[in-house]
Each structure stands twice: as structure tokens, then as C-alpha cells.
Amino acid sequence: MLDVQCLSKVYKTGKRALNGIDMIIDRPQVVAIIGSSGAGKSTFIRCINRLVEPTSGRILLNGKDIVALDRKDLRSARRRIGMIFQEYNLVERLTVMQNVLSGRLGYVSLFASLRYRFPAEDIRAAFELLDRVGLAGYQDRRADALSGGQRQRVGIARALMQRPDLLLLDEPTASLDPKTSRQIMRLVGELVAERKTPAIINIHDVALAKSHADRIVGLSEGALVFDDTPDQLTDAALARIYGDEDWTLTSNNEAAGA
Numbered sequence: 001m002l003d004v005q006c007l008s009k010v011y012k013t014g015k016r017a018l019n020g021i022d023m024i025i026d027r028p029q030v031v032a033i034i035g036s037s038g039a040g041k042s043t044f045i046r047c048i049n050r051l052v053e054p055t056s057g058r059i060l061l062n063g064k065d066i067v068a069l070d071r072k073d074l075r076s077a078r079r080r081i082g083m084i085f086q087e088y089n090l091v092e093r094l095t096v097m098q099n100v101l102s103g104r105l106g107y108v109s110l111f112a113s114l115r116y117r118f119p120a121e122d123i124r125a126a127f128e129l130l131d132r133v134g135l136a137g138y139q140d141r142r143a144d145a146l147s148g149g150q151r152q153r154v155g156i157a158r159a160l161m162q163r164p165d166l167l168l169l170d171e172p173t174a175s176l177d178p179k180t181s182r183q184i185m186r187l188v189g190e191l192v193a194e195r196k197t198p199a200i201i202n203i204h205d206v207a208l209a210k211s212h213a214d215r216i217v218g219l220s221e222g223a224l225v226f227d228d229t230p231d232q233l234t235d236a237a238l239a240r241i242y243g244d245e246d247w248t249l250t251s252n253n254e255a256a257g258a
């Protein structure tokens, strides 16, 4: 499915944000990317759909190297990658249904999309997705009248309207309260399994990553320093990812409900 080979990114400033990352995702799973601020998590996720241009390396999605594509082919490859953002990126003055259908833009003709005329099967799929993400009956609400959790559900439905081969989620719960964050992560996990679409999630909350991801990848200063199942994320592994913080103390506090 996804085969990332020796991916590096050096920004124009000379900052090396990613240093030879290798990662294979060969089945539908939730992969959480964790690491300190500045470790390269956003850069990694954004390189995969070339919102950030990789400096070197290969990113094979179903055998096609995203890095080597010209503009036109990149546009169609991007349609196969659903992106979900921290700030939802909805069009505020449009309805929930219009936002979800916008996931199909690029598939329907420009003329049809400008007038928001979509095939009946797209509209049926949008209703089904709204139902699935828990927003049945919300189709005519304006996006700016929704709560954060509801907005993120719209963001998820919009990404799934693309029928993507891969989902990229950049800090999808960072603007949400803890309970809503768990609900959103649970929903993502269910959808990954149901639709057999892998998801890569850039996430700060280690506890949330541990409880909802199938696999955890730890970055430190642009290098991959951990890649394993959540149960292997020991204090020693956390120290490798985050440095010399006292992780024993943190996990004891968490256990005590602090």
C-alpha cells in the first residue's frame, strides 16, 4: 500500500526536518506518529501528499512514486489521499452537505462543481457517510453552526468521499476536548477497519495514541527512532523519542488519574 523509502526533507533555511525515513504500511491500520515539537511529524505527513516537497527519497502509494509525479499526475494521486486537519478546513458559510460533497471536487466537471451539482450516487454516498459519522439530519446546517467535534466529523466524511487509498490526519484532535478526542479517534479506528484504508495520524497525546493506534512511529530530530505496537512503547522507548524527561513519573501520574 504505502512504502516510504529514505525520505528526507531539508527546508530552504538549511533545517534538516526529516533524515532518511523508511516506513512500510502493508495493511489497513492506524499509524500514530509521535515525537516532540519540531521532531518532523507535520513535515512527514505533508511530504506524503507533497504539500511539502521532499528533498529526496521515494513515496510509493500502491506502487506509484508520489515524489516523481508531475503536476497533473500529482493532482490525481492526491485525490487518492484523504487529508484531515486540526482546524477542520471546512468552508464555514456552506452547509454540511456541501462541505462533504466538496470531497468529490476534482471528480465531477468544473461546471457541475461550481454549481454544486453532483451525481445522485455521490449525494447518496454523502448521506450514508453523514449517518456513519454520527451526523444524520445535519446536512443542511451551516458549518459555522457546528461544534468542534461535529466539524471534525464533517472533515472525516469529506475525506472519505474521495474514496481514498490512504488517510492522513494532521493533529485531528488538537482542538478538541479529551472526551471528544477519544470519540473521534475511535471513529477513525472503526472507519479504517471498515473501509480497509490505512491512516497516518500526527498526534501529540501519547495516551490517546497508545489507546487508539495499531502501530506507533516515534520521530526524534527528523529520524525514526521507534516503530512498533503500542504495548512496546515502554518508558525507555518514550525516553528515546522524547529525550530525558522522567517518563516513569508521567506514567505513574497518569495511572493515578493526575
Ligand SMILES: Nc1ncnc2c1ncn2[C@@H]1O[C@H](COP(=O)(O)OP(=O)(O)OP(=O)(O)O)[C@@H](O)[C@H]1O
Pocket (backbone or CB within 6 Å): 011, 012, 013, 015, 016, 017, 035, 036, 037, 038, 039, 040, 041, 042, 043, 044
Ligand atoms: N517551512 C519551514 N521552513 C523552515 N523550517 C521549517 C519549516 N517548517 C518546519 N520547519 C522546521 O522543521 C522542523 C520540523 O518541523 P515540523 O513542523 O515537521 O515538526 P512537528 O514534529 O510537526 O512539530 P509540532 O509538534 O510542533 O507541530 C522544525 O525544526 C521546524 O522549525
